[in-house]
């Protein structure tokens with residue numbers, strides 16, 4: 044296959060060099076001229092190592108830039124933790140062109156009001172993925188799980204541009220989803236079922252298939268389905284349970300991201316996962332004992 048010249052490739056900025064950012068950099072670096080936005084740097088080029096699922100290892104180099112070095116951004120991918128998004132947007136807001144393509148990707152419900160306020164004219168997308176990656180060193184990851192990805196438009200002015208066409212070609216098992224709310228809720232419900240329990244009990248995703256966890260899984264998902272339905276998103280308890288158990292089986296050997304956060308005693312995304320259901324429950328005067336309890340347990344840091 045003919046290699047495309049760097050000058051002909053569209054530029055894509057990726058925030059950070061986290062596990063998902065580097066995984067997507069590997070998938071996209073032949074289609075895009077990728078620049079990694081780093082907090083600080085000593086070198087202009089990062090040498091990246093990705094251990095694939097089949098144990099083969101790929102190495103490639105990408106340019107790194109600090110925010111101060113950026114003039115303007117046409118295409119931006121933000122694969123950070125949910126609690127880091129507001130800060131990223133505040134730092135980059137003046138650099139992002141008014142017609143730029145911005146793709147957010149994180150677990151937990153995004154703060155759509157804040158995102159739409161910060162980026163009122165840009166083409167906003169959200170990408171969810173069930174692929175998994177683990178970071179071993181600053182620029183080294185292992186691809187640890189294969190799963191489907193979905194991308195959907197977050198605002199009405201969003202168009203399917205060549206950037207999105209390139210993404211759809213380069214990322215395996217990705218589908219464009221027209222109903223963004225359904226997409227966000229489906230992923231939220233999977234994380235509600237898996238993340239807090241694997242974090243509190245310090246078990247792999249597959250362990251949750253055991254009957255001893257069933258009543259808590261049903262309790263957590265039932266509350267989320269109630270809120271989703273109140274918000275106009277049609278999801279049934281049985282289809283939500285099916286999806287959650289499917290992902291537990293597909294990622295059975297993985298430790299969830301929240302499991303690792305709790306293990307390493309670092310900040311987790313519980314506020315935008317169980318915390319989102321707790322907050323919505325308060326708004327609807329609907330009690331959410333399961334989500335509220337896991338929110339408190341994990342926020343407390345001593346599950």
Ligand SMILES: NC(=O)C1=CN([C@@H]2O[C@H](COP(=O)(O)OP(=O)(O)OC[C@H]3O[C@@H](n4cnc5c(N)ncnc54)[C@H](OP(=O)(O)O)[C@@H]3O)[C@@H](O)[C@H]2O)C=CC1
Pocket residue numbers: 058059060061062063064080081082122123124125127130131134148149150151172173174175176177178300312
């Ligand atoms: N890893 C996985 O397998 C999966 C992860 N996800 C979700 O994807 C999202 C990303 O996960 P993951 O890649 O594991 O997380 P990481 O913490 O590995 O990656 C986030 C990266 O963004 C960087 N970053 C954040 N803010 C800034 C900033 N202002 N300037 C520069 N860099 C910044 C972080 O830097 P620093 O470390 O310095 O803060 C870090 O390098 C999360 O929501 C996660 O739950 C979803 C499916 C699977």
Ligand SMILES: CC(C)(CO)C(=O)C(=O)O
Pocket residue numbers: 150172173175233234237238248290294297298299300301
């Ligand atoms: C899909 C799942 C549960 C995979 O582990 C995930 O998104 C996570 O760990 O945060």
